[in-house]
Amino acid sequence: MSTAANRTPGxxxxxxxxxxxxxxxxxxxxxxxxxxQLLDAQGCVLVEDITVPVSLPPFDNSSMDGYAVRVTDVAGASEEFPAVLTVVGDVAxxxxxxxxxxxxxxARIMTGAPLPPGAEAVVPVEWTDGGLGDGPVTGMRARSQAPEAAGGQVQVYRPxxxxAHVRATGSDVKAGDRALDAGTILGPPQIALLAAIGRGTVRVRPRPRVVVMSTGSELVQPDEQLGDGQxxxxxxxxxxxxxxxxxxxxxxxxxxxxxxxTLRDTIEDQLVRADLLVTTGGVSVGAYDVVKEALSSVGDEDEAGAGIDFRKLAMQPGKPQGFGSIGPDHxxxxxxxxxxxxxxxxxxLFARPAIRTLMGLDDVHRPTTRAxxxxxxxLTSPKGRxxxxxxxxxxGEVTPVGGAGSHLVAALALADALIVVPEDVESVEPGTEVQVVLLR
Incomplete structure (x- = not known):
């Protein structure tokens, strides 16, 4: 990491x-x-392309509970003239x-069971008498039939x-196909696919560990009693x-x-579990804004490249900002x-892209659109910010909520976008097309 002095123009x-x-x-x-391990990799980003080692499904199998048959044997079957077949056994x-x-x-066959040699299709059990000889099986009765004994008969009422009702080998993915690309975030469907093709572990960039802390003697934790000025x-x-x-x-x-x-000690204690530290408060010019003082000597001061640069940004809200590295691990x-x-x-604007960069993603920004x-x-906006x-x-439309005040939490809770007013614009009339950052 470059030093703050190298980064700062002045x-x-x-x-x-x-x-x-x-x-x-x-x-x-x-x-x-x-x-x-797969479940530990949820939310992480793949660093390797995943190739399918075995086709899915790996064999022809039934998509229904029913009977595996030859097409010619049930051709023309109807309720008036059913095809009567000998049941040779069960395939589970x-x-x-x-x-x-x-x-x-x-052959009586269960969902997911391999299609036996000689069979060309599966007729659902509802198209048969279930081997009972008294009409098509429907409803609860279709699901409650006992397995057939070899040598019994079944009547089929439809061709x-x-x-039909056969999942072909490789109809999902074939051996040698690309299953997932490097850069993919692993969610439940991706983890399901990895498990389905036999992968028990995967190489990923871990989810970043981010430590967040507020500063300010006026702050009280929720559920505690507020005092004067708190x-x-x-x-x-x-x-x-x-x-x-x-x-x-x-x-x-x-x-x-x-x-x-106290702040310096707290930050130093948190370094062991942090890939990124985020503080909020104490970066302005007030007499009690102690973050600057604390961060001037936190961690290893002699470590090359360590240091926090406090700066002013041409933006509203959020003019005072600080960025740098601390500790021997930068x-x-x-x-x-x-x-x-x-x-x-x-x-x-800044911490989220940093987190997404730590994850190894290419696109680290919220989506934007015009509205x-x-x-x-x-809308009015300060010149130069x-x-x-x-x-x-x-x-395609965006409506402001709340005002420009940086304390309006209730309005923030209603917002799902940020309206961007450029530095060189001081007024935006209704009906104007503006840039919008989508937050959800």
């Missing part, structure tokens, strides 16, 4: 959103791959019975075409949830008081502002 430089993001993404590197799933279906014969700590909950939504394993640390030594740290909307917007602004009055307003998006 102490008075006003960073653009793009410059800050580029600095983060140029610094953060994907985690090293590891081999994991997971059992390879040495049965052969010859002329005038049928069947060749391969507020509940919502940021650490919001950002921990956001980190998990991004794909990380996230750990929330309770709010840390405005004491540099753990990246993002210091976000403390106002709830500022911290969340900053997380979406028509629907509002009663023009890129503004991110909360909004709701649907059917």
């Amino acid at each position: 102490p008075d430089h006003l960073w653009t959103v793009d410059e800050h993001l580029e600095d983060i993404l140029a610094t953060v590197r994907p985690l090293e791959p590891i081999e994991l 799933a997971g059992r390879a019975e040495p049965l052969h279906v010859g002329p005038g014969e049928a 069947a075409e060749a391969r 507020i509940y700590d919502s940021n650490s909950f919001a950002l921990t949830a956001a980190a998990r939504d991004a794909g990380a394993i996230a750990y929330r640390v309770g709010a840390v008081a405005d004491d540099a030594e 753990i990246p740290l993002l210091a976000l502002p403390g106002n709830p909307v500022s911290s969340y917007v900053s997380f979406e 028509t602004l629907t509002t009663d009055k023009a 890129r503004q991110f307003l909360r909004g709701t998006y649907a059917d």
Whole structure:
């Protein structure tokens, strides 16, 4: 990781959103791959292409409970003139019975059982009398028939075409096919496929471990009693949830008081379980904003490349930001502002892409689109800053929710998009097409 001094154009430089993001993404590197058991790999990103070693299904099998038959033996079958066949035995799933279906014969077969030699199709049990000789079997009765004994007879009341109700070998995937590409995030369907083709382990990049902590002596944990001048700590909950939504394993640390030594000790204690640290609060210029003081000496100060750079961004909300690395392992740290909307917007713009980069994904950003602004009055934006307003998006239209205030948590809870107002725009009229970042 490059040093903060190398990254910083100067102490008075006003960073653009793009410059800050580029600095983060140029610094953060994907985690090293590891081999994991399938269930442990859920949510991780593949680092290898997966080739199918054996076709799925590996053999022709029945998609129904019924009777395996020859097509010619049931041709023209009807309820008035059923085909009467001799049952030569049962074929159950997971059992390879040495049965052969010859002329005038049928084998009772269960769903998933291999199609026996000689058979060309499967007739569902509902198309038969179930071997009882008293009409087609339907409803509960169709599911409750006892297995046929070899030598009995079954009446078939409908014809069947060749391969009817037969799942062909390789009809899902064939041996040698590409099952999954490197870069795939493993969810339940992908894990099912890996198990189905016999893979018990897989090589992936692990989910990043993200430690989130709020700072501020005024913060109280939910369910505790508020005192004078105190507020509940919502940021650490919001950002921990956001980190998990991004794909990380996230750990929330309770709010840390405005004491540099306490904060420094807390951060150092968390380094052992962190691939990324995210703090919120204490990055402004107030007398009690102690994050700068604490992070100036956290970890190994003599370690080359370590250090946190605090900077101002040309954006609203979220002007004060910090980024760098700490400790001997150069753990990246993002210091976000403390106002709830500022911290969340900053997380979406900077921390989420960092997490997705650690995962090894190529596309690390939220999707964006263009939408028509629907509002009663023009939106205003400070000149020279890129503004991110909360909004709701649907059917190509976006409507602002709440105001521009960075404390409006209730409005944030209603939003599913961010309306982007460029740096060189000071007013946006209703009906204007705007860029939108989709949050869900």
